[in-house]
Amino acid sequence: MKNYKLIIILFFIGLSSIFAQQKKFITYKVLQGETIQSISKNLSITPYDLLKLNPDVKDNIKVGDLIIIPNKDYNPEKDIENSDLSSIGVKDIIVDNFIYHEVLKKETLYSLLKKFEVSIDELNSLNPLLVNDGLKEGQILKIPVKISAIQIFEKEKLTQPYLVKAKETKFSIAKIFGISIAYLEELNPKIKQKGLQFDDVILVPSKVVKNSELKTYKIEKQETLFGLSNKFGVSQEELKAVNPQLEKGVIAGMLIKIPSIENAIDKYFNDKSLENIHINIAMMLPFKSKRDSLDFENDRILNITTDFYFGAIQAMDSLKNQGLSIHMKVYDTENSEYISKKLSAKSEFEDYDVVIGPMYLKNIKAVSESLTYRKAMIISPITTKDHSKIINKNLVQEVASKENLALEMLHFIKSNYANQKMLVIADENKIESYINNQIFKEIQALDSTKQVTIIKPVKGYIKPEVFKENISEEIENWVFVLGNNEAFLRDIFNNLGVLSEENKITxxxxxxxxxxxxxxxxxxxxxxxxxxxxTFLDRDSKAYSNFRSRYKKTYYVDPSKYAIDGFDITYDILMRLSVNNDLINQGTSQRIATKYNFIENTSGGIINQGVFIIKYEELELKIVE
Structure with missing residues (x-):
């Protein structure tokens, strides 16, 4: 009886909790005297951002209009819609991001841990009675809801908010964006159960399929959906959306439509005229110039710093030749957190438009704290470490993080998966790390009807027969490697690299x-x-050839990786700031060796998610995305 009462109480609490779930975007009714400018100012966003959320408005709002605005209280960690709720039973209740589950007959600790993807320590800490009394039928267990950062990233990357209008249907909205109703429901699970609600904010693709520009193509022998997707640069889902017959397979001679894609925002950033534009720059680099002597032979940081600086000077000279007026001052941080903070606290930093550096995270954090309320963009140039705990909306991480690299690789895999056999080879406990655990879950989710084969070393070694037993000869094998240990990798490549060409492996x-x-x-x-x-350097490219020629003429040596980084980062950021400070909505650019495509990170700062997917083909490296 007590358990029954608890379930009833939790049910009503759960209802209010579910209705109160935070969304990233909500609706707002325009009040008397309000304009796009005044609303965006109150929300601390630019008018451009607000209009981007409301493309139909065009700056002529009136009293009573409903518009989409960002929800300032949104917390992705409480976003239930982005979590996998497939394990939730009919009687289970969700309250404040916890599942309250009544233990059923024949359920065991092992089955619960597997079902809800929770550790025994986590379960025991939330349910102290388990330690003393053990698991019993009828118990109410408190279990955390798992929110997937990767799912949130993937969904936000490919979608935009959309305000449902009067009389609109799933069919009409799906038709506008060139997708199937099933895909619209996949993006918005709630509408599958409750239908569309007038004035609700839902997610739709950020890419619009323009039916007026569909091309017809005749499928040739041995072509696959994977190959067609790569050939025309559209995802398999987009191909299926305009060609439902592809759900039954790819058949030679079949006529299909190929969509051309128009991005919701400009896809590429185009360099602009720089006449009559002036930028003030501070460069904060660890030269350690106060030392008695500079040891270029043994001091790695000094060499990195100098090469980066030389590359940056080349970028500034190039921009000056295009008409940009630049005032630049260099500050030696001595690779010290204290000195970095002391220098950036100077009043002259009020006048800088951009601060390039410091090089390393601890010093970046110190400078960010000093410049929190100043206008300067702070450029973190080379570190891949997590910046999300540094709160500064003007902080720009120029190098994609390890998590971003993994996310982009996953996006490529998910876009091109076509029923291949999947094998995960994990180095000892590498699959247990957070990011690898998320990767493994995403791989499993590619096809819920298939079992993903997992191979791990036994006593530090994988026997050759294990590879032979698990590699299919009938279909292509997709092998996912989790781990970087040299011996582990040699084990894999020395075995897979000598298999017959009949075994198709990626x-x-x-x-x-x-x-x-x-x-x-x-x-x-x-x-x-x-x-x-x-980064990916094509040494045969004209861009590299021109830069190398100028650099060598000035410094009498070939440019190092860090010299190229110095050029690319400085050139790109100054060119972008010459247009405006809105890096996130400027589109993608590519310089000598780096691609730039900026997004907002979880702390409100900015991170570059420009990533190349590279493949080895006939002993050469080639860009595939």
Missing amino acids: LFSFEKGKSYDKINNNFLSRVNYHYPTS
Whole structure:
């Protein structure tokens, strides 16, 4: 009886909790005298951002209009809609991001841990009675809801908010965006159960399929959905949306429609005229110039700093030649947190438009704290470490983080999956780490009807027969590697790299550590190795050839990686700031070796998610995305 009462109480609390769930975007009714400018100011966003959320408004709002605005109270960690609720039973109640589950007959601790993807320590800490009394039928257990950061990232990256209008239906909205009703419901699970609600905010694709520009294509022999997706640069979902017959398979001779894609925002950033534009720059670099002597032979940081600075000078000279007026001052941080903070606290930093540096995270944090309320953009140039705990909306992380690399690789995999056999090879306990655990879940979710094969070393070694037993000869094998240990990788490539060509293999990693450089290139090509990277240098490109020529003429040596970084980062950020400060909505640019596509990170700052997907093909490296 007590349990029954508890379930009833939790049910009503749960109802209010569910209705109170935070959404990233909500509706707002325009009041008397309000304008786009005044509303955006109150929300601390730009008018451009507000109009981007409301493309039909065009700055002519009137009293009573409903518009979409960002929800300032939104917390992704409480976003139930972005979590996997497939394990929730009919009697289970969700309250404040916890599931209250009544233990059923024949349920065991092991089955519950597996069902709700929770650890025994986590379950015991939330349910002290389990430790003393053990698991019993009828108990009410408190279990945390798992929110997937990867699912949130993937959904936000590919979608935009949309305000449902009067008389609109699922069919009419799906038709506008060139997608199926099933895909619209996948983006918005709530509308599948409750239908569309007038004035509700739902998610729709950020890319619009323009039916007026569909091209007809005749499928040739042996072509696959994966190949068609790559060939025309559209996802498999987009192809299926305009060609429902593809759900039954790809047939030679079939006529299909190929959509052309128009991004909701400009896809590419175009360089602008720089005449009559002036920018003030501070460069904060660890030269350590106060030392008695500078040891360029043994001081790695000094070499990185100097090369970066030389590359940045080349970028500024190039921009000056295009008409940009630049005032630049260099500050030596001495790689000290204290000195970095002391320098950035100076009143002259009020006048800077951009601060390039410091190089390392601890110093970046110190400078960000000093400049929290100042206008300058703070550029973190080389570190891949997590910046999300630094609260400063003007902080820009120029290098994609390891998590971003993994997310972009996952996006590529999910867009091109076509029923391949999936194998995960994990180095000892690597699959238990947070990011690898998320990656594994996403791989499993590619096809819920298939079992993903997991291979792990036994006593530090994987027997050759294990590879032979698990590689299919009938269909293509997709192998996902989690781990960077050199011996572990040699084990994999020395075995897979010598298998017969009849065994079709594509191997993916989610980062490329230094250990991969020691693997035989023939083996890397044999397994069609794919990996994500934030930089890729084509030494035959005109951009690199021109830069190398100028650099060598000035400094008498070839440019290092850090010299190229210095050029790319400085050139791109100054060109973008010459247009406006809204880096997030400017589109993608590509310089000598780096792609730039800025998004907001979880702390409100900015991070570059420009990532190349690279593959080995016939002993050469090629960009596939």
